[in-house]
Amino acid sequence: xxxxxxxxxxxxxxxSEAFLTAGLRIVTEDGIDALTMARxxxxxxxxxxxxxxxxxxxxxxxxxxxxxxxxxxxxSHDASVEALADAVAAHLAAPPPPLELVRLVVLGRWxxxxxxxxxxxxxxxxxxxxxxxxxxxxxxxQGLVPSTLALLTAVSSTIDAAVGADDGVGRAIVWLxxxxxxxxxxxLEQYLPGxxxxxxxxxxxxxxxxxxxxxxxxxxxxxxxxxxAVVAAGGPPLVV
Numbered sequence: 300x301x302x303x304x305x306x307x308x309x310x311x312x313x314x315s316e317a318f319l320t321a322g323l324r325i326v327t328e329d330g331i332d333a334l335t336m337a338r339x340x341x342x343x344x345x346x347x348x349x350x351x352x353x354x355x356x357x358x359x360x361x362x363x364x365x366x367x368x369x370x371x372x373x374x375s376h377d378a379s380v381e382a383l384a385d386a387v388a389a390h391l392a393a394p395p396p397p398l399e400l401v402r403l404v405v406l407g408r409w410x411x412x413x414x415x416x417x418x419x420x421x422x423x424x425x426x427x428x429x430x431x432x433x434x435x436x437x438x439x440x441q442g443l444v445p446s447t448l449a450l451l452t453a454v455s456s457t458i459d460a461a462v463g464a465d466d467g468v469g470r471a472i473v474w475l476x477x478x479x480x481x482x483x484x485x486x487l488e489q490y491l492p493g494x495x496x497x498x499x500x501x502x503x504x505x506x507x508x509x510x511x512x513x514x515x516x517x518x519x520x521x522x523x524x525x526x527x528a529v530v531a532a533g534g535p536p537l538v539v
Contacts, residue, residue, distance in 0.1 A: 425479025
């Protein structure tokens with residue numbers, strides 16, 4: 300039988316998740332400045348004091364929202380990319396491209412898929428990265444370093460292995476920032492429906508960046524086609 304302490308911990312975790320989910324929605328819809336403790340309490344029909352019992356300040360709340368969102372993306376990356384890359388590598392006819400390149404292309408496709416499956420998390424990552432001044436105190440920002448670096452390291456190590464570079468972190472930042480810009484541009488789909496929307500520019504961006512970094516375009520196109528075939532056949536999903 301669950302102990303009372305265990306039930307309390309689970310209830311607290313669920314409550315915290317609810318605060319972070321609602322806070323993320325407010326931030327991505329209306330901006331970080333729109334997030335207040337009172338607004339969050341109203342969203343969840345609870346007292347402001349309840350929010351303060353979990354987060355002592357807006358600074359702490361924003362840091363928690365950002366860390367939670369980045370952590371969710373990182374967990375999705377870990378659960379998605381390797382399994383799909385292995386399946387795609389097995390699907391490719393001989394001679395197969397290098398496995399490192401397969402992983403890099405699959406990583407790019409995961410980024411595209413994440414924009415659809417985790418739109419708020421991806422939008423927040425773009426918002427945070429594009430702000431000229433941080434909304435966080437140095438102490439709160441420091442708390443984001445582990446989760447942010449973990450995601451950047453996962454992306455940059457895949458880049459380094461595939462293109463034989465040693466500046467994967469810089470390239471990863473370029474990739475993510477360019478990716479975020481295209482996600483924002485897709486909001487204008489109604490004006491250019493044949494160009495924007497549907498992830499078209501995201502896939503074009505990924506392919507062009509990989510080729511620019513030295514990947515043979517023919518190999519990138521082969522791997523892209525294999526990703527589509529594996530996912531369509533019920534293999535590992537593009538995004539978990």
